Amino acid sequence: MPVPSAASAEPNSRRPAPSSLWRDADFRRLWVGQTASQLGEHASLVVLPLLAVLTLHASAGELGVLRAVGQAPILLLSLLAGAWVDRWRTRTTMVLTDVGRALALGAVAAAGLFGGLGMPALLALAFAVGALSVFFDVAYQASLVRLVERDHLVRGNSALEGSRSAAQIGGPALGGALVSLLSAPIAAASSALFFALSFLSIRRIRRAETMPERPDRPPRIWRRIQEGLRFVAGDPVLRVVCLASAAFQFSFAAMMTVYLLFLPRELHLSGTVVGLALAAAGPGALLGSLLAARLPSRFGHGTVLVCAATLGDGVFLCVPALHGASAVTVPALLAVGFVFGFGGQLVNVTVMAVRQAVTPDGLQGRAAATITFAGMGLTPLGSLAGGFLAGWWGLRTGLLVAAAGMLLSPVVMALSPLARLGRELPAPHDTPPTAGRANSPDLTRET
Secondary structure, eight states, X not given: OOOOXXXXXXXXXXXXXXXXXXXXXXXXXXXXXXXHHHHHHHHHHHHHHHIIIIISOOOHHHHHHHHXXXXXXXXXXXXXXHHHHHHSOHHHHHHHHHHHHHHHHHHHHHHHHTTOOOHHHHHHHHHHHHHHHHHHHHHHXXXXXXXXOGGGHHXXXXXXXXXXXXXXXXXXXXXXXXXXXXXXXXXHHHHHHHHHHHHXXXXXXXXXXXXOOOXXXXXXXXXXXXXXXXXXXXXXXXHHHHHHHHHHHXXXXXXXXXXXXXXXXXXXXXXXXXXXXXXXXXXXXXXXXXXXXXXXXXXXXHHHHHHHHHHXXXXXXXXXXXXXXXXXXXXXXXXXXXXXHHHHHHHHHHHHHHHHHHXXXXXXXXXXXXXXXXXXXXXXXXXXXXXXXXXXXXXXXXXXXXXXXXXXXXHHHHTSGGGGOXXXXXXXXXXXXXXXXXXXXXXXXXX
């Protein structure tokens, strides 16, 4: 959809100047809502697998299926979410998905309290939460572009990714502790409360979003999806982002499936300690968010991407070597999580800023969704592969193989134009010519 420029916008819809970013009430509401939503999401990502392992005694294969079902909406719905978000209000999308996720996790709590919680119900609810999260994630990324100036996307992304880092600290620790110390229904209910808080904050955003024009013959949804696919596939930078993301997400999903089995069964750690080990990525990611606003402008975006990905992904190769008492393994796991969070967050913020910078306003949602589809769409297959590795080769060997696969991502980036990006963000790229462009005013980019 067209986004009005600062010169033509009404006063109540003008984007805040960089110096007033944190004084802008709508940006703060988005930040608070996104933080709460990420807390709920990260808590549920720990609660549901631990509930399956510790309460329902799920096997390696069943855990792989559970994670794959929760991640399947990324593959099935990302492109649809992108086309939807580019056409409708991002605020509406975010509040509706918050309500839906709160209700879904409330259903987990109710089923647990009444003794009706089993793998079939858990699979269905994990799919519902995953589907709604796809729409929320695409919407909040597109919403940021409508709130801040292009030259300060790194700063805006740094703020939002910093809140996600805080969620990585609190979410897994809270979810693991509640599953271990109290009960699975309470753990699920805690995640539902975070989504309710996100709903209350985001619904208070007052800045009006320009509704898309209604052409006489609006393009079909699949036509709009194809326009997003064509743009990303035709752009050399975004094409590499897709490939690197696919390599990382597949291997990371496999590694996490084995990791969630390796910690309690091979290292004999409690649910609380597992949550803390996962939460250790949060402080590292917080540091990465702070430095992400400075390092690319000093060393170059490409250099930061390759170095940070190599550091963050390679550190997991140390985990299969851990043995012995928790006094040794737990500090090592905390260090691994910190380094992974630091490197991963540098990559996340930098890639997101590059993607937003090269993409015209009317394609922001579809570009984000296409990259999500191409990258994270492979996570269900990765989760299944992780379950297979754990069952066939054992937890230690399977973890080593999956961790080694994560290094494919920095290799792809190092051999591509992405590695040669300098200190300045690239300029927006033109949309590819399409037969229906004249009838698609949402493709008009701000000049």
